[in-house]
Amino acid sequence: MRSRYAAFALGEPDYLLATWHPLTRPETLELDGDVRWLRLDIVRTVQGGPFDSEGVVEFTAHSRSGGAAVQQHEVSRFVRLDRRWVYLDAVQHG
Numbered sequence: 001m002r003s004r005y006a007a008f009a010l011g012e013p014d015y016l017l018a019t020w021h022p023l024t025r026p027e028t029l030e031l032d033g034d035v036r037w038l039r040l041d042i043v044r045t046v047q048g049g050p051f052d053s054e055g056v057v058e059f060t061a062h063s064r065s066g067g068a069a070v071q072q073h074e075v076s077r078f079v080r081l082d083r084r085w086v087y088l089d090a091v092q093h094g
Helices: 002-010 013-018
Strands: 036-047 054-065 068-081 084-090
Touching: 002 013, 002 036, 002 054
Parallel strands: none
Antiparallel strands: 036 054, 054 068, 068 084
C-alpha cells in the first residue's frame, strides 16, 4: 500500500499498473499532475501478513488539488499473486 501511494506521489503510473491485479487493472492510467500528495494515514489492516493470501488496508490519503485540501478514504483489497502483493479493488460502501 505504501509503495503504491509513493507511486501516486511520484507520478509513476507504470508501477501502479504493475502492482494491480490483471483482472481489475485498467489498460492505461493517467495521473493528474496537478495533485500534490501530502500524507498517507493507514487506518487499519486486516490480514496481509507473510502467510496470508489476501489482505485489506483502510487508509486516508491527503492531497491538494487546485488549492483545495482533498482526502481520499478507501478500503482496499490486496491479494498475493505469484508471491507478490497486488491491488485487487476497493470495497464499496453502501
